Amino acid sequence: MIRKIYTQLFLIILLAVITLFLFFKYFKKTNIDDNLRGNIEQPINSGESLIENLKYLSTDKEGNEYKIEAKKGNIDKDNPDIIYLENVVAIILLKNSEYISIKSNFAKYNSKNFDTLFNDAVSVDYEDHLLTGNFLDLSFENNLVSIYDNVQYLSGFSSLSADKAEIDILNKKTKIFMESPGKKVLIKNISKNGNN
Numbered sequence: 001m002i003r004k005i006y007t008q009l010f011l012i013i014l015l016a017v018i019t020l021f022l023f024f025k026y027f028k029k030t031n032i033d034d035n036l037r038g039n040i041e042q043p044i045n046s047g048e049s050l051i052e053n054l055k056y057l058s059t060d061k062e063g064n065e066y067k068i069e070a071k072k073g074n075i076d077k078d079n080p081d082i083i084y085l086e087n088v089v090a091i092i093l094l095k096n097s098e099y100i101s102i103k104s105n106f107a108k109y110n111s112k113n114f115d116t117l118f119n120d121a122v123s124v125d126y127e128d129h130l131l132t133g134n135f136l137d138l139s140f141e142n143n144l145v146s147i148y149d150n151v152q153y154l155s156g157f158s159s160l161s162a163d164k165a166e167i168d169i170l171n172k173k174t175k176i177f178m179e180s181p182g183k184k185v186l187i188k189n190i191s192k193n194g195n196n
Contacts, residue, residue, distance in 0.1 A: 049075040051083070058114050063095040066114055066140070070107070081112040088118060090138070092169060100126040100145070100169070102136060114140050122147060126172065130154045131165055143169040151176070161186040 051073040058066045070085035085107040092100040103125075104118035118136040124147060125131075134149035145167040153160040153176055163179040178185055 049077070051075070054083075054085075056109070056111065056114075065091075065093040067091045067093070068107075068109060068116065073109075081110055083109045083111060085109055090116065090118075092138075094169070094172075097172070098127050100124065100167070100172075102138065102145075104136065114138075124167070126167075128155060129174065131167075131174075133165070140169075145169060148179075157189060159188045161188075 053069075053071060054073045055067065055069045068085075068088065068090040070089075071087035073083045073085045076082035076084065086105065088102075088104050088107040090102040090107075092102070094100075101124070102118060102122070104122040105120035107119070108117040110116070116138045118138070119134060121132075122134060122136045123130065123132045124136065124145065131147050131151065131153050133147040133151040136145065136147045138145050146164065147166075148164040151160075151162045151165050153162070153165060153174075160176055162176045162185045163183070165174060165176045167174050176185055
């Protein structure tokens with residue numbers, strides 16, 4: 001009789017250990033990769049948290065992907081969803097479409113909604129289009145890329161200078177305009193031999 005009780009007790013303990021093992025291995029969610037966790041928890045002198053060589057990847061329910069990489073990132077101590085990035089490259093890969101590449105020296109990334117503000121030497125490259133400017137707002141809620149402040153656009157044999165450009169992420173339609181009604185977009189045709 002005692003042997004039967006020990007056997008049952010052993011089986012219950014074994015079942016509990018297996019259940020805990022499976023839970024922690026397969027069901028416990030972690031938001032941050034263990035390799036990054038060590039870097040995040042190491043404070044810098046200013047009290048901020050540093051991440052080196054960070055990568056974030058997000059996929060929506062339609063299969064569109066957003067990947068952002070940076071050499072360095074500092075987590076905002078007042079709002080941990082905000083990360084300030086340096087030497088940034090972002091890729092928007094739409095399902096059944098070519099990708100949009102965004103590069104800048106700095107960016108402010110919201111890890112909760114993925115919205116990103118890029119600044120300093122911003123460039124956007126998609127298909128045969130190249131846009132440059134000083135600032136770029138990427139809003140996934142509005143499916144919109146807005147680049148502004150000293151915008152230059154190059155495509156084929158023409159270039160444009162404007163105040164602002166907007167790209168609808170889903171259909172990739174580009175709108176280039178001046179913010180002041182009295183100003184006009186400057187368009188230059190570039191001939192094959194390099195003359196205007």
